[in-house]
Every structure is written in C-alpha cells, then in structure tokens.
Amino acid sequence: MPAKTTQRDLSVTCCRALSDDTRFRILEVLVGKETCVCELVDRLDVPQPLLSHHLKTLKEAGLVRAQKRGRWMFYTLDADALEETANALAQLAQQQRSAGESLEVCCG
Amino acid sequence: MPAKTTQRDLSVTCCRALSDDTRFRILEVLVGKETCVCELVDRLDVPQPLLSHHLKTLKEAGLVRAQKRGRWMFYTLDADALEETANALAQLAQQQRSAGESLEVCCG
C-alpha cells in the first residue's frame, strides 16, 4: 500500500502548520532573511523551547529549511510549499468565481 | 481595547478551517455548486451530524455561506475569504523568492 500523497494532503498539511499565530509570525520574520533561533526569540518574544517546537512543526510541513552553522541553527523560509498551497486555494476560489451567478443547485 | 483583526488573524483562521481533510473535501464539492447537506452526506460518506459540525466551522471562518430553502439548508463556497488567504500566502512566497540568493543573515 503506497498510500500516495495527493495535492489535497499537501494543502491540508501546510494549512495545519499555518493554523497557529506563532508559526505564522515565524514565517513573517523569516521572509527574505535567514534567521537564527536567538533572533526569533528576540523578535517574537516567545520562549526558546516553544520556538524550537513550532519550528519543528514548520519543518515537517516543508515550510522551512534548517541549517546549522557553528553554535547557531539558521532557518530559511521554503517558498515552494507555500506557493503550491497558495495556488491550490487560489484555484478553488477562481473555479467558484467562474461559475458566477449560474451556480448549479443540487436536489433540483 | 478594540482588539482589531489583522490580515494575519484572518489568514490563520482560514488556514485552521482548511487544516482538516473532511473540511477541505467539503469545499471541493461546493465549488461551482450550491449544495444541500443531504448531498454532501452522499458524496463524502460522512455522517450528517459530523458534516453539520464541520460546516459550522467553515461558516465561522467565512469560507461558506448558508441559506435555508424549505426543509433544506444549502451551502455555498465564499470565494472572497479563500482568495484573500491565497493572496497572503502567495505574497509571502513571492517576497521570499525576490530576496533570491542574496538572503540577509542575522547574527552577522
């Protein structure tokens, strides 16, 4: 049983990772800047063990990459997963709009 | 304390609503078609009380609208909330890409 991963699975996974205020703020800080945990602690005023926990969640969802340099761990935003999910949501919205006023109705 | 709602709050709320497989499938069925709960029960093979529960969650997140006609309750996908969230995610991804190879690094 290969248990294949659908696009929907990816979107749901990504949305779950984004469904927390602290994690969303982490991504906002990470945009355009490779950032170490110590700076995230300063910028977000969140205790370090809690940040490590949320960073792990983001990493498992494929939204960030981690790289260790010396004593610091640097995190980078991964635009790919974010873009795929954004596209999936935008496509749903667009399909709905193109149906326009002439929505089908069930149970005729 | 007005407790103003930010764009991030909206995105997080929307993502939380989308972070469940059943709810995501509901939206996929709703695309382009006003649908009653009874048809959702058939299409998704999910018990009716559970569907009502998830539909309430989607409604509170602004992702669907409900309209009662006779004995049936019809649900419609609301493209606005979906599109706003898609744009928010796409913007994050785009900002990251435009930073390109020349990412800033903290703790320089």
Next chain:
DNA sequence: TTGACATATCAATATCCATTGATACATTAG
C-alpha cells in the same frame, strides 16, 4: 579541558478538536 552559550528534547499539564449517538427543532406532506 573547562565554562558559557545556543538549541533540542523530554515530561507533564491543560486545552482544544474530531467524532459519535441521542435528541431537539423546523418544515413539509397527508
């Protein structure tokens, strides 16, 4: 090697969420 620091992991708790069955409510048909 020793001490200081950055980060991750572990254990524990509290809270939230999904799911289910039973039931209540509202609307239509007879």
Next chain:
DNA sequence: CTAATGTATCAATGGATATTGATATGTCAA
C-alpha cells in the same frame, strides 16, 4: 393536526496539540 424528514445542537469521549520547565546535547572561546 400528525407523521415524516432534513438539519442543528448537546453531551460524552478519545486523541491531538500548545505550552512550560527542566534537562541534555553540541559548539565555541579561553
């Protein structure tokens, strides 16, 4: 009015998740 049907709500349960403090691991500096 009464019966049948579609849907929502309520109560209860189990499992997941957020949060915190304590501790372990690994790295640099002296």
